[in-house]
Amino acid sequence: MQQTHEEKRNNRLLKSGDLFFDDLIEGDYFVTDGIMVTESHVVGFAGLSGDRFSIHLDDVTAQQAGFPGRIAHGLLVLGLVDGLMMNSAVKPRIVAALGWDWSFKAPVLINDRVHAEARFKPVRRTKRGDRGIVELVITVFKNQRDVVHSGVKTLMLECRSSG
Secondary structure (H helix, E strand, O other): OOOOOOOOEOOOEOOOEEEOHHHOOEOOEEEOOOEEOOHHHHHHHHHHHOOOOHHHHOHHHHHHOOOOOOEOOHHHHHHHHHHHHHOOOEEEOEEEEEEEEEEEOOOOEOOOEEEEEEEEEEEEEOOOOOEEEEEEEEEEEEOOOEEEEEEEEEEEEEOOOOO
């Protein structure tokens, strides 16, 4: 008797290659490379997004608000981490991103290095049967140890089989 996705659970570290919905077992995970958040990232994001809130651009204001210095935009860090995941050696066969549920837990400062651990939770096949919905449970760390963001990205993946 074949196990359902709900019955399969593990802690399998995924290495590299294409990944289809039917390849996944709940708990499969990968770890991204890291990236240092630079002043250029923060200033560029402020210009691109229009978010010029002073805690991102002025050390004195950030310190008056209780931070050690300027902090990166939460959405900037989310974008950098999403880029790290998309450039990982693990290649989920993504059809579409369906949504985010995200929390900013601690500030990320300029020159902090961030990386993520992403853990798959298969949810179900679509009605068409050739695609599946997964939740990617993500934890973002700065400087190797401190959790700064966490959340869930819901994805639609291709299935290897239609059945």
